[in-house]
Amino acid sequence: MATEPLIRVEDLTAAYDDRVVLQDISFEVFPGEVFVILGGSGSGKSTLLKHMIGLYPPARGKIFIDGTDIAGVERDERLEVLRKFGVMYQSGALFGSMTLLENICLPLEEFTDLPAEATRLIASMKLKQVGLSGFDRHMPSELSGGMQKRAAIARAMALDPRILFLDEPSAGLDPITSVELDELILNLAKTLKMTFVIVSHELASIFTIADRVIMLDNRTKGIAAVGKPEELRDHSDSPWVRQFFSRQASADA
Amino acid sequence: MASTQPTAVEMRSETDRAGALKFIIAGRLDSTTTGQLWRRTTETILRAKPNHLTIDAAGVDYCDGSGIALLMHLRDRQQARGGAIEIIGLRSEFQEMFDEATAGPLTAPSSGAKEDAGFVEQVGKKVIEVFQDTASLINFVGELFLAMLYAARRPRRVRWADTLKIAEAVGVDALPIVLLIGFLMGLIMAFQAAVPLGQFGAQLFVANLIGLAILRELGPLMTAIVLAGRSGSAFAAELGTMKVREEIDALKTMGLEPVRFLVVPRVIAALVMTPLLTIFADLVGVMGGAVVLLSLGYPLVTFFHQVQYAVSYGSPVGGLVKSFFFGILVAAIGCLRGLQTKTGASAVGESTTNAVVSGIILIVITDGIFSVIYYYLWV
Numbered sequence: 272m273a274t275e276p277l278i279r280v281e282d283l284t285a286a287y288d289d290r291v292v293l294q295d296i297s298f299e300v301f302p303g304e305v306f307v308i309l310g311g312s313g314s315g316k317s318t319l320l321k322h323m324i325g326l327y328p329p330a331r332g333k334i335f336i337d338g339t340d341i342a343g344v345e346r347d348e349r350l351e352v353l354r355k356f357g358v359m360y361q362s363g364a365l366f367g368s369m370t371l372l373e374n375i376c377l378p379l380e381e382f383t384d385l386p387a388e389a390t391r392l393i394a395s396m397k398l399k400q401v402g403l404s405g406f407d408r409h410m411p412s413e414l415s416g417g418m419q420k421r422a423a424i425a426r427a428m429a430l431d432p433r434i435l436f437l438d439e440p441s442a443g444l445d446p447i448t449s450v451e452l453d454e455l456i457l458n459l460a461k462t463l464k465m466t467f468v469i470v471s472h473e474l475a476s477i478f479t480i481a482d483r484v485i486m487l488d489n490r491t492k493g494i495a496a497v498g499k500p501e502e503l504r505d506h507s508d509s510p511w512v513r514q515f516f517s518r519q520a521s522a523d524a
Numbered sequence: 525m526a527s528t529q530p531t532a533v534e535m536r537s538e539t540d541r542a543g544a545l546k547f548i549i550a551g552r553l554d555s556t557t558t559g560q561l562w563r564r565t566t567e568t569i570l571r572a573k574p575n576h577l578t579i580d581a582a583g584v585d586y587c588d589g590s591g592i593a594l595l596m597h598l599r600d601r602q603q604a605r606g607g608a609i610e611i612i613g614l615r616s617e618f619q620e621m622f623d624e625a626t627a628g629p630l631t632a633p634s635s636g637a638k639e640d641a642g643f644v645e646q647v648g649k650k651v652i653e654v655f656q657d658t659a660s661l662i663n664f665v666g667e668l669f670l671a672m673l674y675a676a677r678r679p680r681r682v683r684w685a686d687t688l689k690i691a692e693a694v695g696v697d698a699l700p701i702v703l704l705i706g707f708l709m710g711l712i713m714a715f716q717a718a719v720p721l722g723q724f725g726a727q728l729f730v731a732n733l734i735g736l737a738i739l740r741e742l743g744p745l746m747t748a749i750v751l752a753g754r755s756g757s758a759f760a761a762e763l764g765t766m767k768v769r770e771e772i773d774a775l776k777t778m779g780l781e782p783v784r785f786l787v788v789p790r791v792i793a794a795l796v797m798t799p800l801l802t803i804f805a806d807l808v809g810v811m812g813g814a815v816v817l818l819s820l821g822y823p824l825v826t827f828f829h830q831v832q833y834a835v836s837y838g839s840p841v842g843g844l845v846k847s848f849f850f851g852i853l854v855a856a857i858g859c860l861r862g863l864q865t866k867t868g869a870s871a872v873g874e875s876t877t878n879a880v881v882s883g884i885i886l887i888v889i890t891d892g893i894f895s896v897i898y899y900y901l902w903v
Contacts, residue, residue, distance in 0.1 A: 324777050353779040364770040378778050 275338075277302045277434060277466050278323065283332035285318050292318045294492040295332070298485055302433070305460050305467040305480050310487035316470045317361070319487070320438055323468065324358050325349075337433070354382065356434035357427025361442055363419040365411035371398065371422050372407035378429045397425040401455060417448035421455065428459075434466045435459075441473045449473065453480050477516075486512065533557040534583075537568050545574035547598075550583025553591025562594055566601070575607045582613030592618070592625050599626070664783075664860045668791065671784045675792070687789040694755045694790075694855075695797030699804060701754070705746055706805035710734055710812025713742075718816060727820060731830035734813030739840045743806040745891060748850035751798055752883035756858035759790055760879030763862025764872040772863065787859040791852055798851025799844045806840060838902060846894050853890060854883045 276299035285293040292315040300306045310316045321327050323334055325341040334341050339352050365374050375394035379385060385393070398404050401421040411419055420440055427435055440456065441449035453476045460467055460480075469480070477484060477500050484503070488495035496503050496512045504516035533551035540546060547565060551557070569577070579598065584591070595611060602609040614622065641649065675682045714730050721727050763786060766772050772782050810831060817827045861879040865871045 321773075326773055326776060350779045353777060356777075358774065358777045360770040360774055362770050364774040366771055366774075367766075367769070377780075381778070381780055 274301055276300060277337055278468065279335040280319075280323065281333045281335070283319075283322060283334060284330045285315065285322055285327065286330040287318075291330075291492055293322075293487070296494055297332075298494065298497055300434075300466060300468060302466055303460075303464055304482040305456070305469065307477060307481040307484040308468065308470045308487065309474075309477065309484050310472070311489055312472065314487040314489045315492070316472070316487060317438060320436055320468070320470050324356065324436055325352070350382075354430055355432055356436055357430070357432040358436045359420065359423040359427045359438060359440065361438040363411065363416075363423040365419060365423055365426065367411055370408050370410055371403065371414075371425075374411070374422065375426045375429050378426070382430060394425075394429065397428050398422070400428070400459070401425045415448075417444050417452065420444070420452060424455070424459075428463075428465075431463075432465070434468060437467065437469045439470055439472065441471065441476065446475075449476070456480055486515075533561055535561055535564065537565075539572065539574075543574055544576040544578070545569070545572050546578040546580060548580045548583070550585075552586040553584050553594065554586060554588045555590040558590040558594050562597065565594070565598060569598070569601055573605070574602075577602050577607060577609045579609070579611045580613050581611060581615075581618070584614065584618065587615075587618040587621070592621050595622055596625060660864070661860065664856070664863075667783045668787060668856055671781070671788050672791070674784065675788050681784075682792065683785065683789050687792050690790055691793035691797050693758070694751065694793050695801060698750060698754055698797075698801060702747055702750055702801050702805050703808050705750060706738075706743065707808040707812045709742055709746060710738055710809035711816055712812075713737065714813035714816035718820060727817075728822060728826065728830055730813060730817055731827050732834035734810060735831040735835040736839060738809035738813070739806050739835055739843050741843070741891075743809055744802045744843045744847040744850060745887065747798060747802045747805045747847060748854060748887045749884060751794065751801070751851065752854045752858075752880055752887060755794065756854045756879045756883040757876045759855060759858030760862040760865075760876045761872055763859055764865035764875045767863060767865040768867060768869070768872060782863060787856070787863075790859055791855045794851040794855035795848055796851075798847045798854075802844055802847035806843065838898075842894070842898055846891065849890055849894075850887050853886045857882045857886055 278300040280296060280298050283293060283296045284291065296319070308316050308319060318327070322329055323336075323341070325334075325344075328342045333343075336352055337355055339348065341352055344352055365371070366377070369377070372391060372394050375397050376387075376390045379390040379393060380387075383390070395404065395407055398407055401424050403418060403421055403425065406414065406418070406422070411422065414422065424435070424437070424440075437456070440452050444452065456467060456469070457480055459465060471477070481500055483498060484500050485497045486495040486503075487493075496507055496509065498507075500516055503512055505513070507513045507516070533549065533553055535550075536548045538546045538548065545568070547568075549561070553561070577598065579595065581587075581595075595614075599609050599611075611622070640646075714734050717730050717733050718727055721729055721733075763772070763782075766786075775782050775785055814824060814827050818824060858879040861875040861882065865875040
């Protein structure tokens with residue numbers, strides 16, 4: 272890919288107080304790809320994501336979203352950067368006191384001057400895209416876990432961002448629902464040409480959805496491997512990585 | 525006999541030759557039976573100090589993790605003393621468990637709980653915490669001030685629908701309890717004062733007492749404390765739950781600052797509703813006093829004249845000004861504690877408690893400051 276990277280992580284070191292979670296991580300995400308961050312529990316996947324979306328300031332290093340340093344950005348410009356991506360949180364994080372429609376309308380109301388009629392129409396379109404039309408008047412607590420996650424994706428897409436960050440989309444879902452969610456992600460990636468950054472521990476879906484993966488290593492606090500899953504399976508330098516991916520491939524077959 | 529499951533464990537100890545000890549264990553070694561065996565064997569070893577210990581476990585027909593732990597414990601004890609140990613007759617499946625458990629180093633078990641820091645360290649940590657808390661409080665006040673300014677300049681950007689809903693919960697829903705407490709407080713105070721004042725033939729001065737105390741101090745104070753208990757805690761719990769459920773993070777990444785989006789509506793609601801509630805508390809408090817004097821035979825007109833005579837306009841107005849600040853404080857500290865919530869369900873409870881405690885402390889401190897200010901303004 273010769274295009275400019277959409278997200279660039281440069282020598283990122285992340286730490287909670289003194290405890291280093293990630294050490295000198297660098298990688299790039301290109302427009303239009305589905306990029307999966309893999310790793311065992313405690314390897315810093317979610318930490319990496321929260322740094323990429325600017326919730327935590329990096330201890331060292333920089334993160335650029337479409338050329339802007341997300342940690343160093345000024346208040347006014349910050350909104351511009353934030354509008355470039357949407358986030359689906361692990362728990363869905365829908366606002367519990369609002370209906371689904373209101374949840375999705377919220378970013379539209381806050382950042383556009385569209386009339387209420389228009390925001391409602393756009394919000395119900397988004398709900399339809401994730402297969403939840405007809406649920407607009409439901410409260411988040413009235414939905415199943417899978418539906419909540421889909422609604423959260425709809426909310427993340429409300430402003431049609433270029434990037435969608437998904438934090439463990441399949442966590443806590445049954446295999447059937449998580450396959451459905453994978454299909455939804457694939458579909459959106461294909462039809463909307465959005466860039467996806469997905470944190471996952473679910474190996475099952477890697478080969479179906481991921482264009483490229485990055486694998487975090489618990490022990491070195493760094494990157495164990497980056498690349499296309501097939502390439503990693505067949506040509507990785509590390510036998511551990513090769514074995515890891517091929518085991519998954521055989522499990523799929 | 526063979527078909528019945530042995531429910532207990534049996535142990536015999538034999539001392540065959542000088543310095544050699546043998547435990548013969550039979551039955552079930554599980555978590556219910558191991559405890560007493562643990563104590564007995566440990567005691568026996570301590571007493572006998574054998575240089576060679578044999579454990580004959582041929583009769584053990586069930587052994588779980590605690591049984592394995594007992595065997596390991598005995599082995600470690602013996603090895604630490606420099607003695608030899610031999611475990612014989614253990615069934616192959618249990619032997620496997622034992623081998624697996626003893627393979628490789630086992631990190632020394634601790635008490636399980638986090639180790640307590642020393643006294644000095646704890647004091648130091650607390651001091652640092654207090655400073656950090658003060659810093660975050662100052663930070664928050666600044667942020668809130670900016671957000672309120674922003675709201676004043678662009679009132680259309682305030683979430684009025686939310687504000688109204690919160691105002692209903694803070695104000696209207698609190699009205700019954702504020703009325704009850706206010707009325708009873710006036711009644712009780714008047715009743716308690718009537719007897720001693722009556723001894724001096726000064727029963728009518730109950731009106732002065734009630735008028736001054738309720739309008740100046742107790743009305744605003746009690747209302748604020750009710751507010752801290754009802755709404756400060758509710759704000760903390762609400763925002764805390766949102767924090768735990770990542771909703772606060774979601775707001776931040778949507779570019780909606782939690783202070784502007786969540787705190788400002790709550791503070792506005794509280795600063796409008798607290799003075800209103802205080803007016804009600806003042807009124808019913810004075811009415812409580814009136815009821816007592818009425819029952820003592822004074823006509824209402826006399827009572828109200830006396831109150832009018834005793835209380836200048838400064839008292840109720842001063843009380844209302846205070847209540848205005850109480851409202852801001854309670855709402856702000858409730859929200860701050862909510863936003864400071866760490867992860868986990870117990871964290872929400874903690875921040876709720878903190879919200880009420882800090883709220884009441886701040887109310888009392890502010891009340892003291894106001895007393896000084898009013899003293900210099902009016903005297």
